[in-house]
Amino acid sequence: MSKIDPAKIWSLNYRLLMSVISSVASDVTALGLETKELFVLTEVEEHPYPAELAATLSMPKPTVTVYVKRLEAAGFVRREIDAADLRRHRLHLTPAGRKVMQRGIALLSEAFGSRLGRLSAAQQAELRTLLEKLS
């Protein structure tokens, strides 16, 4: 068996993700948001503050500011000042935001799921376990 090459695994994974992203991009934008805005939307409930979103998604803060502004303008999130810390802006998914997020996730699940379909259910579970360990 050949020696494990992290860069090779990296490259496989990187190209996989990029390929899936670009395959769904046009359908996602048809929903009225950019792909990366969708990623933000999917994390809003677990990480309801812009700074948290920036950290978990590894995005610069000004980028999050822009996305949140657009998501708010589109009516997908609502913002309110956190009473306990007036610097913080707590974000809430609106019903429209939840709906569009679910549609976006469905597109992603469909595209990525069709790749995952090449694996058995056990292998998919194994992949998830491995990725969780890496996270």
Add this chain to the structure above:
Amino acid sequence: MSKIDPAKIWSLNYRLLMSVISSVASDVTALGLETKELFVLTEVEEHPYPAELAATLSMPKPTVTVYVKRLEAAGFVRREIDAADLRRHRLHLTPAGRKVMQRGIALLSEAFGSRLGRLSAAQQAELRTLLEKLS
């Protein structure tokens, strides 16, 4: 066991990659190239034409044009018109390009490898196998 959720696996993987990328970014730029330029560099030998690079890395063609121009200006790749098809520009890694690519890959391997280190050798091999099936 819970039902397999492609979007969940997706999200784990996406955040993992972004996190690794941003952790190496500053060291990579210290080598004299941008992170994405490094990705291009690593694929040049297997895919020596810009159009191929764009396809395998899921990048728009103009983006590749820009990166290749910079890599050429930095002396990391050489370009020559393909004699068999005058539209195509065959790319070659220069010795300096190979060196910087190896350094960049080492950084990436180090950063990603430290995550991979949480897995046993068998699990790493398994991950690679799974990702190859998905690619």
Add this chain to the structure above:
DNA sequence: TTGAACCGATTTAATTTTGAACCAATTACC
């Protein structure tokens, strides 16, 4: 051959993304 369709790459112009500087609120510490 010819010319219509196609393909590889680039240019241009517009949009997206981000580093740096900033402001306001909070925290830590004397």
Add this chain to the structure above:
DNA sequence: GGTAATTGGTTCAAAATTAAATCGGTTCAA
């Protein structure tokens, strides 16, 4: 208390990215 350091978020100007149009070169069908 006071004030220095930190944190959440934004602004602004600059840089990166890309869609659309373009230009040669190639292919293919007649």
